Amino acid sequence: MFDRVRTVMTFALDPEASARWWGELLGVPVQVDVSDAGDVYAWVETGGVEVGFHPADDERNPRGGSPVVYWGVADVDRVRERLLAAGCEHHRGPLVIGPGRRIAQLRDPFGTVVGIEGP
Template sequence: MLRGLTTISFFADDVAAAARWYGELLGIEPYFARPIEGTPAYVEFRVGDYQHELGIIDSRFAPHRPDTAGGAVAYWHVDDVEAAFERLLSLGVTAHEKPIERGPGFVTASVVDPFGNVLGVMYNQHYLEVLNR
């Protein structure tokens, strides 16, 4: 039934500001933008080894927006969770969950981005095993 991750969608009141922030974090520009009334209502980045999509959507299109960050956490593989966590902190995020080892070969951490979305990072040995096949 579930065949793979297609798009992670984050919401922001200011999509242009979020696109700049994520562009700085990722070191790339969005490859796609859909403007409405001259400003972007949606931008999309292709990220990582499998070119997964990270979409930033104008908050006015959110089906539900809680008052606090929470819900499901999507984890992006990184080679060094501590370094990634420190880099994120340097870009002005709020710590959501500091790095923690979940078992041999699995370390996670998460932050709340400046736009209220939870961003997870993880070292995952299974990800690397699949990538190396």
Template sequence: MLRGLTTVSFFADDVTAAARWYTELLGIEPYFTRPVEGAPVYVEFRVGDHQHELGIIDGRFAPRPRPEEAGGAVIYWHVDDVEAAFERLLSLGATAYEKPVERGPGFVTASVVDPFGNVLGVMYNQHYLRVSGH
């Protein structure tokens, strides 16, 4: 039934600021921007080995009011060095959600809350490397 990850959607009250922050983090510009009356209400990046989509949507289009505290599902993006990625995220203004934890041989996770209230997970995952041929 589930065939693969298509788009991870984050919400931000200031899409322009979020787009700048993620541009700095990812080192790439969004490949798609949808403005409404000048300001973008949606931007989208293609990320990583499989070009998965990371979309940032204006918070007013969230299906429900956003909670006061970040939480819910954590989507992990594979990184080669969790400690370094975690420290870089903190240096860019994210706050720790869960410090790096070894989950077992070949599996390390960490997560942060971005400056816009979204939980962003990073993970070293030996199965990702094996499946992706890297």
């Protein structure tokens, strides 16, 4: 039924600033689309996935209403430290969730919780 994750959308107070922070961290270009109403949708692409930032809206798309997406990494501790050094805050973990599997969650400077998972 499902093939692969194509897009991960998060809701941010400043979508363009969120996308630019992630684009700089990941070393990838930022794409920005502005609607006729002036709403900004910004995104980066990494690992074959579009990571999009949509305007938060308390009625339809509240900040923090997104699922936590876990990115596979080779070294949880190394990636966690890089994210912390780049401005993320600790949210949860690292935790052992099974044999050979660890996770951690961090909150980016714009309030989005992101997960990392690896050996």
